Structure formats: C-alpha cells, structure tokens
Amino acid sequence: MAEYLIETCNLTRTFGSRREQVTAVDNLSLGVHEGEVVCLVGESGCGKTTTGKIIAGLLQPTAGQVLYQGRDVWARDKAGFKGYRLGVQLIHQDPYASLNPSHTICQTLSAPLLHHGFATSHRQARERAAELLEIADLTPVEDFLTKYPHQLSGGQRQRVSVARALTVSPSFIVADEAVSMVDVSIRVGLLNMLSRLKESLGVTFLFITHDLAVAKFFAWEGRIAVMYVGSLVEVASTPQLVSDPLHPYSKALLAAVPEADPVLTRRKERIRLRSQDIPSLLNLPSGCRFHPRCPCFEEGLCDTERPGLTPADDNRYVACHIAARGVGARP
Amino acid sequence: MRDDRASILNQSASQKSPAPSPLSVRDLWVEYQLERGMVKAVRGVTFDLRKGESLSLIGESGCGKTTLGLALIRLLVKAAAIRRGQITYRRNGRTTDVLALKERDMRSFRWRECAMVFQSALNAFNPVLRIWDQMYDTIRAHGGMPKGQARENALRLLGYVQLDPERVIDAYPHELSGGMRQRVLLAMSLLLDPQILILDEPTTALDILTQRTILDLMKRLKAQLGFSMIFISHDLSIAAELADRVATMYAGSIVELGPVNDIFYRPAHPYTLGLIRAVPTVTGEFEDLISISGSPPDLIDLPSGCTFHPRCPYATERCQGEEPVLTLYEEDHAVACFHSDRVRREADVMWKRHGDQPAGEV
Numbered sequence: 001m002a003e004y005l006i007e008t009c010n011l012t013r014t015f016g017s018r019r020e021q022v023t024a025v026d027n028l029s030l031g032v033h034e035g036e037v038v039c040l041v042g043e044s045g046c047g048k049t050t051t052g053k054i055i056a057g058l059l060q061p062t063a064g065q066v067l068y069q070g071r072d073v074w075a076r077d078k079a080g081f082k083g084y085r086l087g088v089q090l091i092h093q094d095p096y097a098s099l100n101p102s103h104t105i106c107q108t109l110s111a112p113l114l115h116h117g118f119a120t121s122h123r124q125a126r127e128r129a130a131e132l133l134e135i136a137d138l139t140p141v142e143d144f145l146t147k148y149p150h151q152l153s154g155g156q157r158q159r160v161s162v163a164r165a166l167t168v169s170p171s172f173i174v175a176d177e178a179v180s181m182v183d184v185s186i187r188v189g190l191l192n193m194l195s196r197l198k199e200s201l202g203v204t205f206l207f208i209t210h211d212l213a214v215a216k217f218f219a220w221e222g223r224i225a226v227m228y229v230g231s232l233v234e235v236a237s238t239p240q241l242v243s244d245p246l247h248p249y250s251k252a253l254l255a256a257v258p259e260a261d262p263v264l265t266r267r268k269e270r271i272r273l274r275s276q277d278i279p280s281l282l283n284l285p286s287g288c289r290f291h292p293r294c295p296c297f298e299e300g301l302c303d304t305e306r307p308g309l310t311p312a313d314d315n316r317y318v319a320c321h322i323a324a325r326g327v328g329a330r331p
Numbered sequence: 332m333r334d335d336r337a338s339i340l341n342q343s344a345s346q347k348s349p350a351p352s353p354l355s356v357r358d359l360w361v362e363y364q365l366e367r368g369m370v371k372a373v374r375g376v377t378f379d380l381r382k383g384e385s386l387s388l389i390g391e392s393g394c395g396k397t398t399l400g401l402a403l404i405r406l407l408v409k410a411a412a413i414r415r416g417q418i419t420y421r422r423n424g425r426t427t428d429v430l431a432l433k434e435r436d437m438r439s440f441r442w443r444e445c446a447m448v449f450q451s452a453l454n455a456f457n458p459v460l461r462i463w464d465q466m467y468d469t470i471r472a473h474g475g476m477p478k479g480q481a482r483e484n485a486l487r488l489l490g491y492v493q494l495d496p497e498r499v500i501d502a503y504p505h506e507l508s509g510g511m512r513q514r515v516l517l518a519m520s521l522l523l524d525p526q527i528l529i530l531d532e533p534t535t536a537l538d539i540l541t542q543r544t545i546l547d548l549m550k551r552l553k554a555q556l557g558f559s560m561i562f563i564s565h566d567l568s569i570a571a572e573l574a575d576r577v578a579t580m581y582a583g584s585i586v587e588l589g590p591v592n593d594i595f596y597r598p599a600h601p602y603t604l605g606l607i608r609a610v611p612t613v614t615g616e617f618e619d620l621i622s623i624s625g626s627p628p629d630l631i632d633l634p635s636g637c638t639f640h641p642r643c644p645y646a647t648e649r650c651q652g653e654e655p656v657l658t659l660y661e662e663d664h665a666v667a668c669f670h671s672d673r674v675r676r677e678a679d680v681m682w683k684r685h686g687d688q689p690a691g692e693v
Contacts, residue, residue: 043538153626183391184565188609189622210539213568217611217620242613256543258568260610262591265572268614276493276510276544 003070004031005204006055006088006172011064013050022281024050026230027064029309034171037198037205037222039215039238041253043278047230048208049093052174055206056090057081068172086116089165093177095157099149105133105160106145112167132163135201137193155186162194166201173197176208191218212257216242226250229279229289232309236316246312246323248294271295288320296322350382351421353526353559354403354445359416361395361402361583368631372398372411374583377657380527385553385560387574387591389567389606391627395583396563397450400529403561404441405429420444422526442473445527446520451536455516456504463500466519474523481522488518491555492548510541514548521556530562534569546572567610571595579603582628582638585657589664598678599660599671601643608681637668645670 013025025047032038042048053059055066057073065072068084076084092098099108109129110122119125130141136159138144149157158178165173175194179187195218197203205222209215215224216238225235226247234247245251252271259265273293279285285292291302301321309319318324361373372395380386388396401407403418418429422444432440441447449455457465466485470476476484482500489496492514504512513533520528533549534542550573553560564570570577570591577594579587579602587600598604605623612618625642628634634641640650649669657667668674 043540155626183627184567184606185391185609185623186626187622188620189624191620192622212539213611213613216613217617220617239617253539254613256539257613258542258546258566258572259612259614260567260571260595260607261612262571262574262595264612264614265568270547273540276541278508278538278541 003034004067005034005036005069006206007031007067008051008055008061009065009067011051011054011061011066013047013054013059014062020282023230023284024281025054025061028227028230028232029064030225030232030235032172032204032206034204035198035202037207037219039207039209039219039222039224040227041209041212041215041224042227043210045278045281046227048210048227049176051227052090052176052206052208056088056174057085058090086168087170088172088174089168089170091158091161091165091173091175091178094181095154095161096149096181098161099157099164101149103148104145105129105147105149105152108149108160109133109164109167112164116168118168128167129163132166133160135166135197136160136163137189138163153186155182155190158182158190159193162197166197170203172204172206174206174208177210178207179214180209180211187214188217194218212242212253213259226253229281229284231289232317232319233290234316234318234320235309236318237314240314240316246316246318246326247290247320248296248323249290252293252295290320296320298322352379352381353421354380355417355419355421356403357417357419359399359402359418360414361398361407361411362414363398363408363411365410365631370630371633372583372630373402375656376416376583376585378578378585378588380559380561381576383553383557383559384575385562385573387570387577388561388563388580389565389570389577390580391565393627393630394580395630396565396580397531398583399580400447400531400561400563403429403529404445404447405432405437406441406447420527438472439474442469442520442525443523444525445529446523446525447529448516448520448531448533450532453509453512453536456512458504461501461503462507462515466500466522469519470522484522485518488521489515491521491552492518493544494518508541510537510544513537513541513545517545517548517552521552521558524556526558528558528560530560532564533562535564535566549573567595567606579606582633583630584638584667586639586668587664587666588657589661589666593661593664596678596682597664597675599664599666599675600668601645601670601674602639604674604678604681605642607678645673 008028008030011025011028014021014023016022040048054061060074073084106126106129109132110125113119113125113128119128133141133144138159179190182190207218219238222238223235224238224241226233228249234250245254252273255269255271275293287303287306291297307319307321309317310324312318357377359373359376363370363372376399390396402413420427420429467481470481486496489499494514534545574591577591578585581602587603594603608621611620623642628638636652636654637650640646655667655669657665660666660671
C-alpha cells in the first residue's frame with residue numbers, strides 16, 4: 001500500500017473548561033492516499049468540521065498526530081509547518097461569510113499570491129488570478145476580476161473560494177460542506193468543476209458532507225468514512241458503502257435518506273432505531289456509542305465494550321461487534 | 332386567456348376528486364417594492380389544492396415559493412403587495428374570499444383554517460417561555476378555548492408527534508433538540524384543527540435520521556387528521572417522498588403541475604427535467620448528472636418571453652418573444668412550455684438509460 005499523503009493517528013480534540021469537557025473528535029485514525037477522494041459523512045455535531053479543521057492545520061489536536069507526507073505536522077519547524085499549511089487548503093461552507101466583502105475578486109486572489117511569493121508583481125498576480133478564475137469556470141474572467149462578492153451569486157462566490165484555495169497550488173483540499181449552500185441546479189456544476197481539479201491538477205480531496213447522495217456522486221471512485229459522535233464507524237469504498245453497508249448506523253442512514261425518485265423512495269426498507277435521541281457529548285453512552293439506538297444491540301457486549309475500527313473484508317473497516325462477527329460468516 | 336386556463340385546470344381537478352377544493356388560487360401576483368425596482372416574486376399563479384392532498388412546491392431559492400406560501404395567509408412584509416388575483420377558501424360549504432377578509436377575521440383564519448410552519452424551527456420559539464405558554468398564547472390569539480381543554484388538546488397533540496407530552500409541555504425551547512422542536516411546531520400548528528397546513532422547508536435544517544422521523548410523522552398525521560398540505564421545499568427527494576402532486580416554480584410562476592409520478596418520470600418542462608437530472612440518488616449505480624447552465628434570473632429584471640429561455644437547451648425564437656402559459660398537457664398534468672413533446676422524449680430516454688422504468692404505479 002502506498003504512503004498516505006495525509007494521515008491522522010488517534011486524533012483527539014476536546015473543548016471546554018477543566019470542569020466540563022467535550023470530546024469532539026475521539027481517537028480518529030484515517031489516511032488519505034495521494035490523488036484519492038475521501039468523503040467524511042455524518043450528522044451535524046459529529047465532529048466532521050473539527051476533524052477537517054485539524055487536518056487543515058487550523059486547530060491543534062489535544063492528542064494524536066496529523067502526518068503530512070509522513071511527518072508529524074505539529075513537530076515541524078516553522079518552514080516545515082508553513083509548507084504544510086500551504087499544501088493543505090480548506091474551502092469553507094458558507095460562501096457568504098468566507099470572502100472579504102470590501103475586496104474585489106482580484107484583490108482576494110492576489111493577496112495570497114503576492115504574500116507567499118507565487119507572484120512577484122501585481123500584474124503577474126492579476127494574470128495568475130485570471131487563470132484561476134478560468135479554472136473555476138468564472139468566465140469571462142475580466143468581468144469577474146473587478147467585481148465585489150456582493151455582486152456574485154452563492155455559486156459564483158463558492159467558485160471564487162475554490163480559486164482562492166488554488167492560489168497556493170495545494171496538493172490537498174479539505175472541502176467542508178462546499179456545495180451544501182448552493183442551489184440544486186448549480187450544485188452539480190460545482191461538483192463537476194471540483195472533480196476536474198482532481199483530474200487535471202491531481203488534487204487530493206477530503207470532502208466533508210452530511211449529504212450521502214453528494215458523497216456518492218463526488219467520491220464514486222474513492223472512499224466514504226462514516227462518523228458518529230466523534231469516531232469513525234465505517235470506512236469503505238463508495239460503491240461498497242452505498243450498496244452494502246456493514247455498520248448498523250451506516251445502514252440506518254442509507255435507509256433514512258429520501259430519494260429523488262417517488263417509487264424508489266416509497267419502496268425503501270425502513271430501519272427502526274431503538275431511540276431517536278442523539279447522545280449528548282457531555283454524557284456519552286458506555287461501550288459502543290450507538291448502542292442506545294442500535295437495532296442490533298446485544299446486552300452485555302455493546303453496552304460494556306467499545307468496538308474499535310477493525311478490518312473487515314476487501315479493505316474496509318468497521319467499528320461494530322456484531323458486523324465484525326458477520327463478516328467472517330459471509331461467503 | 333388566464334381564466335380559460337383556470338377553468339381547464341379546475342375541471343380536471345373536479346373530475347379527479349368530487350370534494351370541493353379547500354383552497355383555490357387564481358392569477359395571483361405578488362410584488363416587492365424595492366429601491367432598485369419592483370421584484371415580481373409571484374406571477375400569475377393559479378392552482379387548486381385538493382381535499383386531503385399534499386401538494387409540493389419545488390424550485391430554487393428566490394423562485395417565489397415562500398412568498399407564495401406567505402401570500403396565502405397574507406403574512407407578507409410591508410414592502411410586498413398582492414397586486415392581483417383571488418384566493419378562495421372553502422370549508423363545510425362556506426366560501427371565503429381570503430383577500431377580502433378584515434385583519435381581525437384574518438387572525439382567526441390563520442391557524443384555525445390555515446396554519447403555517449415556518450422554516451428554521453430553531454428560531455420560531457420565544458426562548459424565555461415554556462412550550463405550554465407559547466401554545467396557550469397561540470390558542471388565545473387565534474381563537475380561544477377554555478384553558479383546561481386547551482391543555483388537554485396540547486398534550487394530545489404532543490403525544491401525536493411522538494413526544495413525551497408531560498415532559499415537553501413544561502420545557503423551555505433550549506431544552507429540546509432540533510428534531511423535538513420541529514415536532515413541537517407541528518403539534519402547535521395543529522392546535523386549532525386547521526384544514527390546511529403550509530410547511531416551509533419543514534426538514535431542511537435537520538439531520539438525516541431526524542428528518543426521516545419528521546417525514547414519517549407528517550405522513551401519519553395527514554392520514555390520521557385528514558388535513559390538506561402545501562409544503563415548500565428545494566429538496567426534490569422530500570417532494571418525491573411526501574407529495575401527491577408537485578408544482579415546479581420558476582421565476583415566480585408555476586411552470587409545471589402534475590401528479591408526483593408524472594413530474595418525476597414524465598416531466599414536460601425543461602426546468603423540471605433539469606432539476607431531476609441534477610440530483611443524485613444514494614441507491615444504485617453512479618449516474619452522470621447534468622447541471623442547468625446559467626443561474627436563476629433577477630426577479631426585478633426578468634428575461635423576455637419564457638423566463639427560462641436563457642438557460643433552456645430547447646429554446647427557440649418563439650420562446651424569446653412569447654411567454655407560454657400553464658396549459659393542460661395530459662390528463663391532470665399541466666405545463667407552461669412550447670416544447671413539451673421534445674422534453675418528454677428526452678425524459679423517456681433518461682429513464683431508459685437508468686435501467687428502471689418510468690415506474691408509474693406506486
């Protein structure tokens with residue numbers, strides 16, 4: 001197996017005071033190969049964004065390591081850390097909040113180019129900015145360079161965010177819900193544009209989303225990692241995960257998603273959970289965190305022993321006592 | 332011309348369901364007066380809501396869905412005005428001209444006859460009042476009933492939405508999760524036994540599993556209580572799941588209206604087809620998706636002719652000069668497009684390629 005471009009080892013991040021602590025990310029290990037797309041999927045509050053921020057170097061983990069090109073990023077010297085921060089870029093969720101409203105698009109894109117020495121003059125920066133807008137499909141480029149964010153639609157702003165992330169020629173992009181605030185008719189265009197970056201520039205992606213259908217579309221040739229209350233419960237190739245999930249939580253999610261197809265969606269089999277309540281991070285259940293809701297719950301096992309992410313068949317991983325047992329029995 | 336269309340649509344409606352429709356909207360126009368100009372948010376909308384049906388309004392942000400919903404119960408902001416049109420409400424043989432109601436009568440119309448659940452359940456509550464106080468306030472403001480009966484009613488409805496009534500009724504909003512708050516809102520909207528429920532993006536901010544609970548709950552409540560439902564959503568999958576009929580809105584107009592299976596499997600408007608082709612499904616093989624080119628129009632400065640023509644792959648010269656009106660295309664299925672046959676052929680090709688059939692029957 002090739003080296004990972006980015007790898008997290010037992011990543012943990014807690015927030016709060018000494019009196020009351022919340023573990024947002026708990027012992028999370030995930031590696032992403034160069035050129036790969038990995039989607040991190042989970043419900044709100046499960047720690048997806050925190051994981052993304054740690055991977056992008058915006059948050060320091062409380063415990064555990066982030067390895068970039070095989071080296072711990074927080075143990076690097078200043079220059080080494082800068083190299084990592086430039087190599088890994090984050091695209092934020094909200095295109096209305098992530099662009100400076102008083103800067104033109106040209107200024108927004110020129111600033112990082114000039115600051116990090118990717119352009120030596122304003123003229124050069126402008127030329128490069130124009131190229132980037134072209135890549136992001138914002139044409140005619142000249143029209144967009146002089147515009148301010150308020151003159152653009154949400155989809156166009158998100159494209160500017162992508163162009164900005166590309167200014168420093170990153171090898172890895174963390175896209176945090178990058179298309180969830182964009183209208184349906186434009187969303188696919190944005191996703192196709194991101195896919196093109198993957199192919200033409202060889203950018204590796206960690207794509208964070210709550211939308212399984214988007215994850216499936218974007219990472220069809222990659223993998224999906226399902227997260228629940230701070231930990232990964234299943235990591236598998238995308239076709240495997242959507243057609244034959246192993247973890248009861250993954251199964252429940254897939255069964256619950258309504259589909260844009262009336263016959264299909266009304267025929268879908270339902271999975272009844274034992275409880276609707278998402279556990280509070282302040283008062284986590286013992287053993288497997290999903291056990292109070294899990295339809296496969298076994299007393300004395302799931303509520304006492306916490307399952308770790310273990311290899312199942314075909315290069316996939318699952319954190320479930322019951323599913324792991326089932327895998328051995330499968331043909 | 333427009334009246335003809337109304338009567339055609341009405342006729343087909345009365346053939347299908349003999350019960351008179353609880354709500355009829357005719358040629359409704361709503362505009363917002365802004366400094367920059369007049370925003371034409373709802374343009375000539377005509378439809379009948381049938382008894383007991385769930386009608387879904389789909390379309391992208393800024394297409395006028397929410398404005399239409401608000402106009403139906405006259406809750407528009409000051410800058411907005413209903414320029415033209417008619418809203419007729421019927422219950423037990425009585426007919427009400429909603430636009431002619433006085434503000435005082437309007438108050439009891441809202442909630443008693445037609446209740447609305449707003450987007451973002453998280454902001455819909457007063458954070459310093461207990462759920463019961465908010466429910467009782469609502470009852471007093473819109474109609475009133477004895478306190479004991481009101482409380483009993485509230486407890487019963489909280490039970491209907493699968494909450495623990497005794498616990499929730501005395502809770503403050505912050506003590507409830509997002510899904511619970513959404514359920515409380517549903518219960519609240521049903522307090523005065525309305526005949527029509529308008530839901531604006533009822534599950535948008537919710538997680539997948541919570542959304543599933545709410546969707547199943549809405550289906551059950553509708554079957555149990557028999558209200559008619561208009562729900563507004565940008566999410567096609569919610570429409571596929573809940574709707575009996577679907578209305579596609581674009582630039583303030585209904586451009587297609589028909590039974591849910593017709594809309595999804597046999598669309599006749601290029602915008603509807605475009606939306607369907609742009610949305611991935613979770614189950615099944617990888618599908619190639621195609622986005623609609625361009626972006627939604629500026630409602631102040633609408634394109635000439637058909638408002639969709641600058642983004643439409645089927646557009647011809649005629650589309651630039653003349654705006655198509657919503658006309659019956661097949662039984663019960665109306666569309667506003669000059670090129671419906673071509674769109675339909677394309678849709679047939681799409682479903683064949685998918686391997687499943689235009690399934691038709693549910």
